[in-house]
Amino acid sequence: MRRVLQAGVCAAIACIAFPGPPLEPFSAGSLDFEHRNSPTAQKYLIETMGGGVALFDYNNDGLLDVFLVNGGKLDDPQRLPADYRRGDPQYWNRLYRQNRDGSFTDVTETAGLSHAGNNYGMGVAVGDYDNDGYEDLYVTAFGRNTLYHNNRNGAFTDVTQEAGVSGAGWSVSAGFFDYDNDGRLDLFVARYLDWDFSRNLLCGAPFHAYCRPDKYQGSTNLLFHNEGGGRFRDVSKASGIAAVRGKGMGVAFNDYDSDGLPDIFVSNDGMEQFLFHNKGNGKFEERAVEAGVAYSEDGKTCAGMGVAFADYDNDGLPDIAVTDLALEKYALYRNHGAGQFSYQTLASGLAALTAQSSGWGVALQDFDNDGWKDLFIAQGHVLDNIERINSGLHYREAPALLRNSAGRFERVNLGPQPEIAGRGLAVGDLNNDGALDAVVAVLGGRPLILRSAPNTNHWLTLKLIGTRSNRDGIGARVSAGKQWAYCTTSGSYLSASDPRVHFGLGSEARSTVEILWPSGRRQRIPDLAADRIVTVKEPE
Amino acid sequence: MIAALLLFIALQVTPELRQHVEAGLKAKASGDLDTATQEFRLVARMAPGLAPAWVNLGAVYLARKDYADAVPALRKALELNSNLPGAEQMLGTALLAQGFAAEAIPNLEKAQADDLLGVALLESGRPRDAVEHLEAALLKRPGDPDLLYYLGQAHLRLSTDAFESIRRNNPQSPRTEQLLAEEMRNSGNAKAAQLHFRAALALRPDLRGIHYALGDLYLSSGDYEKAETEFRAETKLAPGSAPAAWKLGSVLLNRGQVADAISELKRADMLQPSMPETLLELGKAYNAAGQSAEAEKCLKQVIAQEATGPLAQAAHFQLSQAYRKLKRDADAEHELSLFREMKGRESGTNETAARP
Numbered sequence: 001m002r003r004v005l006q007a008g009v010c011a012a013i014a015c016i017a018f019p020g021p022p023l024e025p026f027s028a029g030s031l032d033f034e035h036r037n038s039p040t041a042q043k044y045l046i047e048t049m050g051g052g053v054a055l056f057d058y059n060n061d062g063l064l065d066v067f068l069v070n071g072g073k074l075d076d077p078q079r080l081p082a083d084y085r086r087g088d089p090q091y092w093n094r095l096y097r098q099n100r101d102g103s104f105t106d107v108t109e110t111a112g113l114s115h116a117g118n119n120y121g122m123g124v125a126v127g128d129y130d131n132d133g134y135e136d137l138y139v140t141a142f143g144r145n146t147l148y149h150n151n152r153n154g155a156f157t158d159v160t161q162e163a164g165v166s167g168a169g170w171s172v173s174a175g176f177f178d179y180d181n182d183g184r185l186d187l188f189v190a191r192y193l194d195w196d197f198s199r200n201l202l203c204g205a206p207f208h209a210y211c212r213p214d215k216y217q218g219s220t221n222l223l224f225h226n227e228g229g230g231r232f233r234d235v236s237k238a239s240g241i242a243a244v245r246g247k248g249m250g251v252a253f254n255d256y257d258s259d260g261l262p263d264i265f266v267s268n269d270g271m272e273q274f275l276f277h278n279k280g281n282g283k284f285e286e287r288a289v290e291a292g293v294a295y296s297e298d299g300k301t302c303a304g305m306g307v308a309f310a311d312y313d314n315d316g317l318p319d320i321a322v323t324d325l326a327l328e329k330y331a332l333y334r335n336h337g338a339g340q341f342s343y344q345t346l347a348s349g350l351a352a353l354t355a356q357s358s359g360w361g362v363a364l365q366d367f368d369n370d371g372w373k374d375l376f377i378a379q380g381h382v383l384d385n386i387e388r389i390n391s392g393l394h395y396r397e398a399p400a401l402l403r404n405s406a407g408r409f410e411r412v413n414l415g416p417q418p419e420i421a422g423r424g425l426a427v428g429d430l431n432n433d434g435a436l437d438a439v440v441a442v443l444g445g446r447p448l449i450l451r452s453a454p455n456t457n458h459w460l461t462l463k464l465i466g467t468r469s470n471r472d473g474i475g476a477r478v479s480a481g482k483q484w485a486y487c488t489t490s491g492s493y494l495s496a497s498d499p500r501v502h503f504g505l506g507s508e509a510r511s512t513v514e515i516l517w518p519s520g521r522r523q524r525i526p527d528l529a530a531d532r533i534v535t536v537k538e539p540e
Numbered sequence: 541m542i543a544a545l546l547l548f549i550a551l552q553v554t555p556e557l558r559q560h561v562e563a564g565l566k567a568k569a570s571g572d573l574d575t576a577t578q579e580f581r582l583v584a585r586m587a588p589g590l591a592p593a594w595v596n597l598g599a600v601y602l603a604r605k606d607y608a609d610a611v612p613a614l615r616k617a618l619e620l621n622s623n624l625p626g627a628e629q630m631l632g633t634a635l636l637a638q639g640f641a642a643e644a645i646p647n648l649e650k651a652q653a654d655d656l657l658g659v660a661l662l663e664s665g666r667p668r669d670a671v672e673h674l675e676a677a678l679l680k681r682p683g684d685p686d687l688l689y690y691l692g693q694a695h696l697r698l699s700t701d702a703f704e705s706i707r708r709n710n711p712q713s714p715r716t717e718q719l720l721a722e723e724m725r726n727s728g729n730a731k732a733a734q735l736h737f738r739a740a741l742a743l744r745p746d747l748r749g750i751h752y753a754l755g756d757l758y759l760s761s762g763d764y765e766k767a768e769t770e771f772r773a774e775t776k777l778a779p780g781s782a783p784a785a786w787k788l789g790s791v792l793l794n795r796g797q798v799a800d801a802i803s804e805l806k807r808a809d810m811l812q813p814s815m816p817e818t819l820l821e822l823g824k825a826y827n828a829a830g831q832s833a834e835a836e837k838c839l840k841q842v843i844a845q846e847a848t849g850p851l852a853q854a855a856h857f858q859l860s861q862a863y864r865k866l867k868r869d870a871d872a873e874h875e876l877s878l879f880r881e882m883k884g885r886e887s888g889t890n891e892t893a894a895r896p
Contacts, residue, residue, distance in 0.1 A: 289876065347828045356762035390761060
């Protein structure tokens with residue numbers, strides 16, 4: 001057992017940091033999903049990018065359920081028009097309902113999610129866009145995206161057409177957030193390359209490999225404003241989001257300049273990253289370079305994949321972590337206030353910990369409840385033949401847990417872990433024991449479920465219910481003691497995480513919680529007892 | 541042309557012969573090499589004992605790149621008169637052009653044609669002699685790409701010969717292991733390279749450069765922990781090596797040991813002052829430590845030495861970060877605009893990620 005003395009929660013009293021293997025593979029036999037990406041000799045780029053995972057409570061029974069996005073069937077070479085055979089059960093997206101005993105039941109068919117339409121699936125976003133108290137799903141794809149309305153009876157209905165959010169092209173990560181704080185969740189969709197089968201290039205000699213993104217033009221991202229009544233309006237151009245063309249992969253939201261408006265970070269592959277500053281008048285301005293979050297310390301671009309937008313140093317300002325490819329080092333940008341960040345990959349020790357790895361889904365969450373948000377990353381190289389290019393790198397990698405020790409990171413020994421082509425990652429408390437669990441979506445394989453063992457540190461989880469704000473409370477800034485968290489389901493890569501706000505409290509058995517709701521309303525709950533899940537309703 | 545003039549001077553020229561010589565010269569001058577060949581063949585037939593007649597014929601063959609016919613004509617000319625200006629060089633050229641490098645050497649030596657002689661010596665397996673003549677030729681034609689190419693080839697041949705000699709005569713030596721390791725590394729087989737470098741060290745633990753090479757190999761796969769061990773070992777063996785100190789400092793910076801990195805990078809800068817690579821790392825380290833004013837000094841030195849290129853680009857970017865922290869917003873903006881200008885120029889270039 002390891003005891004540490006550190007600043008913050010554990011400043012004066014010893015607290016526990018990862019006493020044993022903190023996350024262990026959990027076999028949920030009934031969760032038998034197999035991601036099918038249909039790799040071909042043509043090395044179609046879409047093959048190596050999926051898929052996503054969502055942890056959300058679709059039936060409001062208090063237990064997180066699991067939704068997994070599948071790819072589709074590809075021909076080798078692809079015949080056009082493409083038929084991805086999503087009607088075949090092996091290519092279905094799948095919804096698994098969690099049972100009281102921790103097992104899962106495949107409810108895909110009864111939930112009406114069995115046929116995803118003729119597309120190649122990518123990721124998923126979760127949010128209660130109609131404020132009816134039930135989480136809805138938005139599934140991205142190469143091709144048509146799909147919005148599924150939760151019917152409140154265990155089933156979903158495809159409402160994409162009526163809602164006007166089908167998008168087009170190659171959508172990757174997406175997320176719900178309320179950019180104008182009008183109480184209705186809007187939708188942002190990150191799009192990757194302007195690519196299709198007819199323009200696919202074969203790259204690499206003497207053997208083929210997936211092409212670099214600079215072989216293709218980028219694409220614009222999409223922003224849909226929730227108009228109410230189940231309809232959205234495409235405001236991509238009007239808002240300025242479409243003024244820049246990127247190669248979007250991950251998306252996350254937070255209020256980096258503390259002006260009460262959610263901003264957007266988009267991780268781009270092989271070019272500068274995007275930080276869309278919310279100007280508050282329905283318009284956004286891309287300011288990544290000015291804010292110091294566009295490049296590495298050398299001014300180099302990276303292959304941005306996933307993103308976490310959270311406060312890792314407990315100073316009340318959200319920081320940004322971006323995963324990328326091996327030899328690039330995952331980027332960590334520390335928010336200094338006044339809209340300025342600095343590259344902290346070197347000083348935080350993250351460079352040496354991540355230079356050999358390729359990261360995708362990422363979360364900044366407190367896995368050992370010591371009061372500091374740790375980094376958890378789904379890993380695996382984008383190239384399935386990377387070993388032939390650099391024998392020191394690996395296609396399949398185990399996920400990594402990097403413990404945050406007062407702002408410096410160190411690797412946690414996870415024990416034996418399967419080496420996988422990790423992609424999507426969602427984090428949440430599957431068994432409501434106060435220790436965060438994770439599900440990693442695996443390219444061309446079965447998902448990896450990792451369950452945490454609780455330690456003696458205290459914790460507090462808040463389920464927010466907005467009234468004047470959106471029902472999910474997405475965008476609320478929550479503090480517990482000196483810690484801050486932002487209510488969101490977004491971030492990571494292709495995935496949606498538990499919307500509940502989780503705090504590790506170390507040795508503190510009680511904490512005062514303050515919430516700044518998106519409506520602007522402030523709520524203070526003094527001296528809240530720890531080690532429980534508390535539902536907090538926004539005052540009317 | 542000289543030979544043609546000599547022909548007229550030497551001859552008690554018949555009007556008919558003069559007519560053919562003039563026609564040949566005229567045709568050659570106008571590029572009509574077929575007519576020139578016919579005319580000079582006729583001249584050689586009419587005056588077979590006149591060396592200049594054969595020189596002219598050989599020159600036309602050379603102009604036609606008909607080296608096989610040029611050789612006997614020029615040899616005949618030299619038989620008749622061994623002092624004919626230009627004939628030796630032409631004959632050497634014709635022989636060399638056909639790959640008869642060794643045969644060409646005496647003619648080119650007599651002609652004192654350092655450039656062609658250097659090539660002939662190289663091609664006949666005498667790279668050491670070739671170097672001398674090619675360097676002499678380069679003094680007359682500095683920067684000539686052909687000469688530089690052959691000079692490079694000559695040095696390459698010399699180094700290959702030396703390495704082969706090590707391998708042949710000392711197959712079990714640490715240097716042979718080092719050579720094998722370098723070959724493996726250059727062919728992209730990092731694991732085999734590591735094994736041979738380790739074997740070299742086992743045979744001679746104090747061999748300088750091996751730990752450095754191993755450190756570089758580990759860096760190429762992002763293994764900073766092992767790279768640090770190797771660069772530390774190299775700095776212990778070679779405390780005066782600035783590159784080893786620089787690499788160690790850079791690795792320490794990437795491992796988050798900022799204070800130690802600064803110390804090692806300062807040492808590298810003392811050992812080899814003003815190396816821009818060291819100064820850039822030092823600037824980055826100072827920035828990471830929040831010592832922005834110190835960072836500024838280093839980064840400005842980088843830019844003073846490297847106005848363009850990746851080092852300058854990175855230095856402008858780092859400088860903009862330093863100025864931000866120093867609240868010098870106008871300077872930060874200026875550096876950022878310079879960085880963007882450079883970035884715009886190199887857009888689309890390959891960066892660090894390992895992808896084809």
